[in-house]
Every structure is written in C-alpha cells, then in structure tokens.
Amino acid sequence: MTAESPTQTVQRLFPLLAEGKSAEAAALFADSVSFSIPHPPGIPWVPEVDSADGMRTFFELLQTHVRAKEFDLRHVIAEGEDVVLIGRMVSEVKQTGRDIDTPFALHSTVRDGRITRYHLYEDTYAVARAYFGD
Numbered sequence: 001m002t003a004e005s006p007t008q009t010v011q012r013l014f015p016l017l018a019e020g021k022s023a024e025a026a027a028l029f030a031d032s033v034s035f036s037i038p039h040p041p042g043i044p045w046v047p048e049v050d051s052a053d054g055m056r057t058f059f060e061l062l063q064t065h066v067r068a069k070e071f072d073l074r075h076v077i078a079e080g081e082d083v084v085l086i087g088r089m090v091s092e093v094k095q096t097g098r099d100i101d102t103p104f105a106l107h108s109t110v111r112d113g114r115i116t117r118y119h120l121y122e123d124t125y126a127v128a129r130a131y132f133g134d
Contacts, residue, residue, distance in 0.1 A: 014073075022059035025055070025056075031051055033055060035048075037119075042132070069099065074086055084105060084108075085104075089102060103123065105120075
C-alpha cells in the first residue's frame with residue numbers, strides 16, 4: 001500500500017467536516033498541533049488548540065456556531081510536507097443569521113501521515129461583522 005501524500009491527507013479533512021465527523025477529522029492530526037486562526041476577541045468557536053483533541057473541540061465548536069454554505073477550493077500548493085489551500089468560503093453564523101463570506105488560505109504541514117500545522121487566514125473583519133454586527 002502506498003502512503004498518502006500530504007496533499008491527500010489534508011484534502012481528506014473537508015469531506016469529513018462537511019459530514020459533521022469531528023472525531024474522524026481530528027484523527028487526521030498529530031498529538032502535537034501548531035494551530036493559528038487570527039480572530040477578533042470574543043469569537044466563541046476558536047479555542048486554544050495544541051493537539052488532536054483540541055482540534056476535535058474546535059471542529060465541534062465550529063459546528064455548534066457556524067453552518068457551512070459554500071466551499072470553493074481554487075488552488076492547492078504543495079511542497080514537501082507543506083500544503084497551502086487557497087479559496088473562498090461562505091458560512092452562516094447561527095446566532096445572528098449573517099454570513100461570513102471570505103477568501104481563505106490554509107497552511108498545513110503533514111509529518112508521518114498526520115497534520116501538525118493548521119494555520120487559517122481569513123477576513124477577520126467579515127467574521128466580526130457576521131458575529132457582532134456593524
């Protein structure tokens with residue numbers, strides 16, 4: 001059996017999340033994870049994360065507070081262990097009914113078949129407006 005490429009490992013994540021399978025998605029992560037999502041203070045779905053367990057908590061919080069509407073993956077850039085995904089996503093904040101419509105870049109690193117880095121960059125102003133209002 002051939003081992004998965006880092007790109008294949010990272011791309012397995014999104015169908016699992018779309019199906020609400022937080023535990024299975026978290027199982028793709030290593031015991032130690034570098035996690036970063038710059039966000040406005042007070043956003044309830046971005047906890048402190050440093051492990052696969054923390055990723056599961058993050059995915060569960062995300063599903064509690066946000067409903068995914070669109071996910072448009074436009075580019076995948078891979079070099080060695082690093083994979084960068086670039087695209088656009090639209091999500092509804094359940095509490096407010098407002099959409100977060102944002103371009104994104106996700107920088108992931110895969111070592112020994114497990115994701116060790118999850119750094120997501122998105123429009124934090126769009127996140128703040130959808131959650132807090134104007």
